[in-house]
Amino acid sequence: MKTIIDILKTIIGIIKELIKDPMGRIGFIGVLIIIILSVLAPLIAPYDITEMFTRDKLTAPGSQYLFGTDNFGRDVFSRVIFGAKVSLKVGIVSVGISATLGLIFGVTAGYFEGKVDNIIMRFMDILFAFPSILLALFIVSVLGPNITNTMIAIGIVNTPVFTRTVRASVISVKSMEYITSATSIGLKPINIILRHIVPNILAPFTVQATLALSGAILTEASMSFLGLGIQPPDPSWGSMLNESRKYMETSPWLVIFPAIFIIFTILSFNILGDSLRDVLDPKLKL
């Protein structure tokens, strides 16, 4: 119980520090808006995302359809709001996958060093040798394009970055005297890792996770734009943008709103990530 209260206190402390900085405040509010939109999407969206108002195809934005309708007569506002939910879900799950794998591989490589380290890091070098979007597309092309495989692909693609970040932090923490003391009193490696190493590498890990979120959302949007990410009728900002390109000269709202939401989301996460890095690792602040 005490640990949970401590963690909550730390999180509140970080948020307080964050909102002291104007950029941090902007990023925090931006991310908060996206989270609220995605959580409350079913309540906010006025129409069903698949409902087609065939008489109102390509209607311009107005009081009935806030962001207009698409070529099938679907409400663009509802689809954009649900798009936030899909983007955030893909972002969180895929970063969850890469963060978990990165933590396991990074801690193992950094703590045990030697052959284990060599094998893990050479494997990561191999994954690093592929441009990320290409590797993600390659994996999805093999597994089949759908939301689960998109999350798995993005998760795998981002794993090497987490592994490297965690490994570097573990190596630096491992050389501290308190770790030497813990080893000398006979604590088991698993206890040293869980009690003493992991809590001390959380700062760079959290910064990496926040920055990776925007990257994951961007990769998902790009993959969906290419038709290899989220599949219709599920709304994704990337696929909405791609589907609407044919109509953009006559119905520009079809591309403007999804584009604004993608830019707003990625920008908010990037600003938050930058500010979080300054708060958690002031040495990097320039």
Next chain:
Amino acid sequence: MRSYIIRRLLALIPVLIGISLCIFLILQLIPGDVVSGLLGIEENPELRAQLEKKFGLDQPLYKQYWDWISKVLQGDFGRSFRTDKEIFPEIMSRFKITAQLTFMAAFISCLIGIPLGILSALKRNSWVDGIIRVIALLGVSVPGFASATLLILFLSLVFQYYPPVGYVGFFEVPSVNMQIMILPSVILGTSMSGSVMRMTRSSVLEILRQDFIKTIRAKGAPEKIVIFTHALKNGLIPIITLIGMQIGSLLGGAVVTEQIFSIPGLGLMTLTAINQRDYPVIQGCVLFIAFIYVMVNLLVDILYTYVDPRITYK
């Protein structure tokens, strides 16, 4: 230096073997198999056996890998399932187009990113710095496909300008080629310039704090010499690393831009192969792109020694 390059090239062998194994094994994960994909719903055991024999799929896995990789080493990437054309010559002709796009984009990125990054560092915490940092943040955050779509929309609505359709090689009609390539290069270049600006700013700021810069200034050197001869030269390594990584990534990863502007580069070739489930082409393209990516990273490492002679590789 020569021994360093040879050692680095030798060290690449296990990485390249790993990459080829990785690509080969990922393709084994295809639900069903390649032949099922080709046959579709017309499942015919005789035809299946014929196709399996033709593609060597009736052989054990290690034999399939060995046959494939030994042919690749001789420059034979196989033939497309769909067109029956040889893959390697097609990759090479597409690669030239992607390389042109990449280098034009990298040039634009440096042209915007480096001077603005230096200016931002010199005017630290001023309004100029603020504006440049916002531009850089936008560069990093606005996805290429969103900015490309919005730019095309803007040009068509305001100026009634439509990007040219089709592709003409640079050595055929240079002026038409440049018309085709300039817009995608600008999109990619401005998008890349955000990170270059940020990296240049932080790198120059880091160097400006060093004692030797104070000494040079104390000796009365003009500010131009301090910035361009000392600060920028010493701060170039992370900038070169970033640009190198971006070039490596773009040589294979300009998929989205190539798709939007219908530029028949390597990215579009890979994407078309993915959509058509043409596995030998996917395999060949991904292997080639990964190889180029690794080689570009090696070149960047070698370039370090020229930029900073203090770096010696033992």
